[in-house]
Amino acid sequence: xxxxxxxxxxxxxxxxxxxxxxxxxxxxxxxxxxxxxxxxxxxxxxxxxxxxxxxxxxxxxxxxxxxxxxxxxxxxxxxxxxxxxxxxxxxxxxxxxxxxxxxxxxxxxxxxxxxxxxxxxxxxxxxxxxxxxxxxxxxxxxxxxxxxxxxxxxxxxxxxxxxxxxxxxxxxxxxxxxxxxxxxxxxxxxxxxxxxxxxxxxxxxxxxxxxxxxxxxxxxxxxxxxxxxxxxxxxxxxxxxxxxxxxxxxxxxxxxxxxxxxxxxxxxxx
Amino acid sequence: xxxxxxxxxxxxxxxxxxxxxxxxxxxxxxxxxxxxxxxxxxxxxxxxxxxxxxxxxxxxxxxxxxxxxxxxxxxxxxxxxxxxxxxxxxxxxxxxxxxx
Numbered sequence: 156x157x158x159x160x161x162x163x164x165x166x167x168x169x170x171x172x173x174x175x176x177x178x179x180x181x182x183x184x185x186x187x188x189x190x191x192x193x194x195x196x197x198x199x200x201x202x203x204x205x206x207x208x209x210x211x212x213x214x215x216x217x218x219x220x221x222x223x224x225x226x227x228x229x230x231x232x233x234x235x236x237x238x239x240x241x242x243x244x245x246x247x248x249x250x251x252x253x254x255x256x257x258x259x260x261x262x263x264x265x266x267x268x269x270x271x272x273x274x275x276x277x278x279x280x281x282x283x284x285x286x287x288x289x290x291x292x293x294x295x296x297x298x299x300x301x302x303x304x305x306x307x308x309x310x311x312x313x314x315x316x317x318x319x320x321x322x323x324x325x326x327x328x329x330x331x332x333x334x335x336x337x338x339x340x341x342x343x344x345x346x347x348x349x350x351x352x353x354x355x356x357x358x359x360x361x362x363x364x365x366x367x368x369x370x371x372x373x374x375x376x377x378x379x380x381x382x383x384x385x386x387x388x389x390x391x392x393x394x395x396x397x398x399x400x401x402x403x404x405x406x407x408x409x410x411x412x413x414x415x416x417x418x419x420x421x422x423x424x425x
Numbered sequence: 426x427x428x429x430x431x432x433x434x435x436x437x438x439x440x441x442x443x444x445x446x447x448x449x450x451x452x453x454x455x456x457x458x459x460x461x462x463x464x465x466x467x468x469x470x471x472x473x474x475x476x477x478x479x480x481x482x483x484x485x486x487x488x489x490x491x492x493x494x495x496x497x498x499x500x501x502x503x504x505x506x507x508x509x510x511x512x513x514x515x516x517x518x519x520x521x522x523x524x525x
Contacts, residue, residue, distance in 0.1 A: 225475075
């Protein structure tokens with residue numbers, strides 16, 4: 156089901172797919188999916204991972220980040236701490252108390268790590284798909300990437316070029332991205348976000364990190380493995396940044412295994 | 426008594442739901458037929474399909490699982506999806522749960 160939920164001062168578009176079979180024991184695990192910036196929405200999960208997770212006995216919660224999809228698009232307030240605050244307010248409004256397995260794609264993975272660092276009681280495990288934790292170097296990468304996107308999309312003729320080279324679908328997504336950049340302070344706010352220390356000491360929850368071997372982000376693997384106590388890393392050879400869209404089945408299986416391995420087996424009732 | 430679902434009724438239902446989704450874009454006059462494509466004709470984005478999915482569930486209940494249907498399609502198929510193909514899916518889903 157889909158609904159619009161007022162929480163934390165904005166209205167958030169939410170889609171929930173509840174577990175369609177009873178869990179083996181106890182109550183079903185909860186997986187929260189967080190999408191990426193600008194060209195993304197909850198649809199990236201709704202039509203890929205969501206149904207499969209529900210079929211495996213997992214309650215799933217997907218939502219549109221502020222400024223994206225069918226959620227509100229306030230003019231300002233796009234620092235990482237705002238996105239994390241939205242998610243905490245949403246979980247509270249929905250009466251959700253189970254620590255969640257939080258799965259984030261790209262920027263969504265950064266939101267997931269930040270939630271785990273600042274509200275560990277909300278989080279069972281974190282999954283990053285092609286993401287960076289919210290450390291100082293991340294803010295510099297975001298500043299560069301967003302400045303580049305703003306420059307390129309500011310030229311109206313870019314959409315014609317994108318349509319010719321990448322197809323009408325990508326061109327339409329780019330128009331949506333331009334709308335966000337033109338009407339909000341997101342490009343200035345994200346790089347000014349609150350961060351955690353480089354040593355990742357703030358992250359005390361288990362971490363699954365999935366990377367495309369060709370995207371450059373996989374360079375983080377040794378650092379993540381050295382710093383996070385319960386850490387699983389997977390690098391998909393020959394794959395770029397679009398792991399979720401181009402390898403949904405592989406991604407689904409990796410995360411399902413991870414959630415299963417981190418779901419406590421309830422003691423049988425005597 | 427004939428319990429089979431009438432595809433024309435489903436098409437009319439879908440046209441009503443789609444009318445609400447596209448009204449936000451000022452496309453209220455768009456005529457919706459079996460050949461209408463979600464992407465090129467109605468210019469729906471994937472997030473609009475999520476909203477449509479919610480409308481389908483509200484109208485038909487658990488028997489019509491649009492998310493599962495779309496999850497089984499390739500990206501190219503989603504982009505080429507027609508109203509007629511969704512009508513067929515809805516009819517098949519409803520008839521699968523009805524007595525023959």
